[in-house]
Amino acid sequence: MASKNRQILLAKRPKGLPDESTYHFVETDIPSINDNEVLVQAQYLSVDPYMRGKMSDAKSYTAPFELDQPLQGGVVGTVIKSNHPKFNQGDTVTGLLDWADYTAVDGKLIRKIDPNQAPITTALYVNGMPGLTAYFGLLDIGQPKAGETVVVSGAAGAVGMIVGQIAKIKGCRVVGIAGSEEKNAYLMNELGFDAAINYKTTENIRQALKEACPNGVDVYFDNVGGEISDAVFSLLNFHARVALCGQIAHYNDTKVEMGPRFLATFLKRSVLLKGFIVTNYADRYEEGICDLATWLREGKIKYKENIVEGLENAPDAFLGLFRGDNLGKQLVKIQ
């Protein structure tokens, strides 16, 4: 055990994309723990697009990060000391913990994971928040039926890849939209997507989508927003469902962008649109994790991780989400 604790604090709320001035790197003592607390040493840290929202102080579904406090994210780590009856030294646990080497946390805010059941990083992906996000957004809001067409934007992102695979399990035609030929080849050849569109090189996305979706679009799982979504909206069928999971095109906007008004189309076609955050489904996590773990074991869901080494690289790994670097789940290995 090292004698110091590196932490990354929120130094300033970013306008637009975060940069160096957003973060403050400090070294502190390793925290002591109170009654019912556990000291966790981080092994892997998850960076996810939703964190950009928490860096701002706008009204949102979760409280913003506090200034001069450590940023937090999904972590898998090892229990170093425990004052909580449910945890012992050496346990592998997961929870929302600091961007740091060590976090002291109330035992009720973390859960134990079994390293023999699945690789521990899956607790940050398929068997964790991104998997559950895909699961509930697609199945509860999207309600896909066999034979229907499901379009997913940000398809090569952590959530998008799971969405497409669950839609295939449900017997749908699945069309992904992503930002490189490499990503699209992976979606089609490895994950079984029926078609994939490269939004960076396709001149007329609407036309490409029309060809990829000869029967229109029944379910749209939206991770990105902006012009890509405009194109999908124009192809929605009667009674189509839109699961609004992310709007990564807009997270770094410094003013409200203008776009074509589409509600007359939603009206004419009786479209349902629902914004959601995975915690809306907190009382159903068990159901989701059970299905996801089963599909993972059966090989019906494959996954890909992109692991960067070193806590100091977390800010750049996070920025990579907005540059579109990531094929699959972006993780940071702390030690």
Add this chain to the structure above:
Amino acid sequence: MASKNRQILLAKRPKGLPDESTYHFVETDIPSINDNEVLVQAQYLSVDPYMRGKMSDAKSYTAPFELDQPLQGGVVGTVIKSNHPKFNQGDTVTGLLDWADYTAVDGKLIRKIDPNQAPITTALYVNGMPGLTAYFGLLDIGQPKAGETVVVSGAAGAVGMIVGQIAKIKGCRVVGIAGSEEKNAYLMNELGFDAAINYKTTENIRQALKEACPNGVDVYFDNVGGEISDAVFSLLNFHARVALCGQIAHYNDTKVEMGPRFLATFLKRSVLLKGFIVTNYADRYEEGICDLATWLREGKIKYKENIVEGLENAPDAFLGLFRGDNLGKQLVKIQ
């Protein structure tokens, strides 16, 4: 019984607002009826905003009106001749019939109404399609709970006035948006709305709404779209519901208007938005009509009609819907 049948045909699909060239007035013989058909003489004709959509041939929830055929709308009339076992001469009936003095119609497409239960025009309003539209849009999509704030745009229109009154029955704070002081006085003094905003004279609608909705907006019943809806969207609460019933601001658009993108807000606040048309609820009409008729009898729902005389004035009465002339339900008395 007259010897001729006046009809109004769709002469040309309008671009923008309908005008004289949209219509063709003809006189034909009174139609003969086949087996199972009924000849109905129209007494009252309902003009409704949704008809604008059917004048175009864009993909929509209902088939468009056919060129050189009579326009159709909700009619209450009298059975003149019947070849259908369920109808006798003299019965009062309602259904989607021609803009004409007479229509020959299959008996299964009309229903009998009892003139002793309620004024017959209520079959075109509170106890008919507009009432059911308000009922299902508000209750099924909006899911208003006592103490919540409901905002309705187009509040002095036929549907809007019913929406506000049902929301009051459910114990909500109700805020209407309409286009004149006279309308707003009626909404507040006669129908019990808690507040009403005149969008034509209010400089900052968002600010006015903020004052009228100190706890934010939980349910928005949208009849209009455009900038009024932009203002409401900015005040939606977490888990707010938007029932998308009309977009009258856009029915006569000849190109797609631009507006501020709002989906990032919908995402952050887990908002539900659903476009609908009353026929989505066809299998639940009985439930709706039962509740509406009860509330009407109990005086919990009041209504106002605006009746124009003469079939020849139907086109102008229809245009009045877009000019904002109407306080309450616009009807045309045929004879």
